[in-house]
Amino acid sequence: MNAAGASPPATPGPPGTHTDSDAVTVADLRVHFPIRTGVLRRVTGTAHAVDGVSFTVPARSIVTIVGESGSGKTTTGRALVGLSPIASGRVSVHGRALEEIRREGSLPRLAQIVHQDPYASLNPRMTIRAMIREVISVHRTTPREKAGERVAELLAQVGLRTELADRYPHELSGGQRQRAAIARALAVEPRFIVCDEIVSALDVSIQGQIVNLLKDLRRDQDVSFLFISHDMSVVRHISDHVIVMYGGLIMESGPCDEVFSAPRHPYTHALLAAVPVPDPRAPGRPGEVRTRAEPPDPADPLPGCRFQRSCPFATEVCREGPPPPTTAAGAAGHTLACHHAGTPGVRAALSPKNPPPTNPSTEAPATEGPSPSPERTTAP
Numbered sequence: 439m440n441a442a443g444a445s446p447p448a449t450p451g452p453p454g455t456h457t458d459s460d461a462v463t464v465a466d467l468r469v470h471f472p473i474r475t476g477v478l479r480r481v482t483g484t485a486h487a488v489d490g491v492s493f494t495v496p497a498r499s500i501v502t503i504v505g506e507s508g509s510g511k512t513t514t515g516r517a518l519v520g521l522s523p524i525a526s527g528r529v530s531v532h533g534r535a536l537e538e539i540r541r542e543g544s545l546p547r548l549a550q551i552v553h554q555d556p557y558a559s560l561n562p563r564m565t566i567r568a569m570i571r572e573v574i575s576v577h578r579t580t581p582r583e584k585a586g587e588r589v590a591e592l593l594a595q596v597g598l599r600t601e602l603a604d605r606y607p608h609e610l611s612g613g614q615r616q617r618a619a620i621a622r623a624l625a626v627e628p629r630f631i632v633c634d635e636i637v638s639a640l641d642v643s644i645q646g647q648i649v650n651l652l653k654d655l656r657r658d659q660d661v662s663f664l665f666i667s668h669d670m671s672v673v674r675h676i677s678d679h680v681i682v683m684y685g686g687l688i689m690e691s692g693p694c695d696e697v698f699s700a701p702r703h704p705y706t707h708a709l710l711a712a713v714p715v716p717d718p719r720a721p722g723r724p725g726e727v728r729t730r731a732e733p734p735d736p737a738d739p740l741p742g743c744r745f746q747r748s749c750p751f752a753t754e755v756c757r758e759g760p761p762p763p764t765t766a767a768g769a770a771g772h773t774l775a776c777h778h779a780g781t782p783g784v785r786a787a788l789s790p791k792n793p794p795p796t797n798p799s800t801e802a803p804a805t806e807g808p809s810p811s812p813e814r815t816t817a818p
């Protein structure tokens with residue numbers, strides 16, 4: 439893997455447009471699943487899991503997708519490594535179409551995924567050393583006589599002691615297993631790695647170590663990450679850029695500091711204000727945030743804004759048509775999809791210092807709302 443120097447990650451350009459400094463470009467991606475019901479498993483509908491998302495992952499950056507359960511995070515991440523069926527849209531990895539890379543069989547060389555459950559990628563019957571050697575041999579990333587050295591190098595990179603190489607996955611702790619899964623992914627020498635909730639099952643101190651590991655890899659190697667999480671405290675520490683999803687769509691996307699300090703979408707504000715599930719025995723996953731938003735129904739996507747039923751600012755315009763992606767004034771690369779987010783009254787209400795505005799009753803939605811702000815500009 440090439441050393442990449444310490445140049446800072448680039449700011450993403452307009453969503454879906456590719457530049458030479460982008461690792462991954464996603465344009466209007468849709469992933470739909472058949473919904474099967476009954477004993478005969480008849481197809482009775484379509485789940486719009488991802489319904490038109492566009493974003494870029496600049497080279498050597500960590501871009502995070504955050505959102506509550508069912509927002510489409512995992513489906514998006516899996517689509518980028520060829521594991522979700524793409525209904526429409528374009529995905530390119532380092533400037534080449536995903537389809538073309540898949541056809542020639544080189545997608546694993548470019549893009550890897552690490553799962554929440556490392557057992558999904560670690561063979562329980564192989565030692566860590568054997569597994570990594572197998573990957574090196576299949577992908578021919580290192581000459582056979584240097585494979586032993588390379589295993590040691592990879593283990594050092596992810597902070598695993600060499601003596602752990604001869605252990606089986608069940609003989610490692612959760613954090614060590616996740617490091618081994620990252621080493622296995624790195625053995626392919628990919629340019630891009632999807633990390634799907636990889637720290638969700640770990641203790642907070644181990645989470646911090648894995649977060650630091652990914653940041654070191656991003657700094658020292660020519661690799662970019664799409665990090666998927668429902669835990670805002672982890673997201674805040676790891677991300678260069680944050681994408682907030684709800685109901686299969688992107689609500690807001692921007693530089694991490696800006697999204698956290700000045701959220702511009704009512705859903706982002708609600709997500710930041712939500713209290714995480716503190717107790718591992720409580721329903722939900724540790725660190726998971728739950729807003730009071732009505733869970734979106736992927737089988738029945740709403741016309742207009744997907745967040746309209748839970749949004750305190752929703753008006754007729756939000757029910758009539760989807761908000762166009764707009765560029766927020768402020769830092770470059772900050773976009774949002776909201777009819778009212780630029781309005782001064784709404785901006786003031788969304789200050790992170792304020793509690794989230796109470797949700798209106800869905801029986802008595804407001805019919806008048808703030809007028810769109812003149813500051814918004816339609817994104818190219």
Ligand SMILES: Nc1ncnc2c1ncn2[C@@H]1O[C@H](COP(=O)(O)OP(=O)(O)OP(=O)(O)O)[C@@H](O)[C@H]1O
Pocket residue numbers: 471472473485486487488505506507508509510511512513514668736
């Ligand atoms: N294979 C499938 N068949 C039918 N529906 C699916 C399938 N996979 C995902 N979905 C639906 O698509 C929506 C998005 O799911 P996805 O797993 O991507 O969400 P998520 O944000 O990652 O949530 P979580 O954090 O709970 O995994 C959900 O409503 C889910 O039920």
